[in-house]
């Protein structure tokens with residue numbers, strides 16, 4: 001049960017959504033955008049968030065689109081993880097999001113909600129971090145296409161009222177050789193001890209990880225692509241370079257264990273990319 005009253009809005013246009021947000025905020029009340037609601041509802045039930053209104057974006061066509069248009073894939077922020085995986089349009093993203101929560105919840109969670117939410121893992125961001133992706137946002141009543149890293153450094157940085165409308169991925173990245181690995185402590189369905197998404201372009205390997213640190217981050221591309229030194233040394237150099245980002249906790253794993261797992265995962269990744 002949610003122990004407080006709030007209003008529910010389901011606008012049909014972006015203009016309506018941002019206008020509702022603005023009007024509610026002007027009265028001193030707290031509106032929130034609502035994607036799948038999985039985080040909003042569970043946090044509201046435990047009392048860790050409170051709001052006066054939710055603005056459900058699932059009837060806004062720009063937020064629910066999933067299509068390839070000229071040279072890019074457009075994924076609306078309210079597209080569910082299930083729809084992304086089933087579409088097959090971006091296999092690396094599909095594989096990554098199919099390992100978030102369980103099959104039932106994947107039908108509710110939206111890509112925008114996963115990236116804007118408070119849970120530190122934000123695994124859906126990993127493929128976007130290594131594909132030069134852009135994000136369409138509403139800022140000051142206007143639509144802007146900005147590089148993903150302009151608003152995301154492992155955490156999402158939006159001002160109050162700004163809305164993620166879409167993620168834009170260059171078509172050239174969609175079917176490159178890739179590798180996704182998710183390691184959990186015990187069960188297949190769990191938060192990641194380590195989740196890694198990697199691709200190989202003509203310029204080399206790019207990889208991003210979640211679960212190793214307190215937010216997702218890129219592995220150092222320069223080291224991964226030092227092709228004149230053996231892979232085993234590149235693995236050790238990568239681990240040395242990110243030592244300070246690796247966390248240790250009593251619930252999932254110690255830092256030493258995370259390093260051990262990363263070493264195996266990187267070795268597997270180099271193996272997978274051989275000849276690709």
Ligand SMILES: Cc1cc2nc3c(=O)[nH]c(=O)nc-3n(C[C@H](O)[C@H](O)[C@H](O)COP(=O)(O)OP(=O)(O)OC[C@H]3O[C@@H](n4cnc5c(N)ncnc54)[C@H](O)[C@@H]3O)c2cc1C
Nearest residue numbers: 035036037038039040101110112113114116121122123164
């Ligand atoms: C059982 C379970 C297991 C999970 N396991 C994992 C896991 O292994 N890995 C992982 O990464 N995550 C995991 N999660 C977290 C899950 O991904 C989040 O609950 C989910 O991301 C929230 O998405 P949502 O669409 O339901 O967002 P909502 O609950 O609708 O929103 C979450 C937040 O994002 C904001 N928001 C939503 N859409 C937008 C938008 N378009 N623009 C701006 N702000 C927006 C909302 O205002 C709210 O603050 C798990 C969750 C559950 C319940």
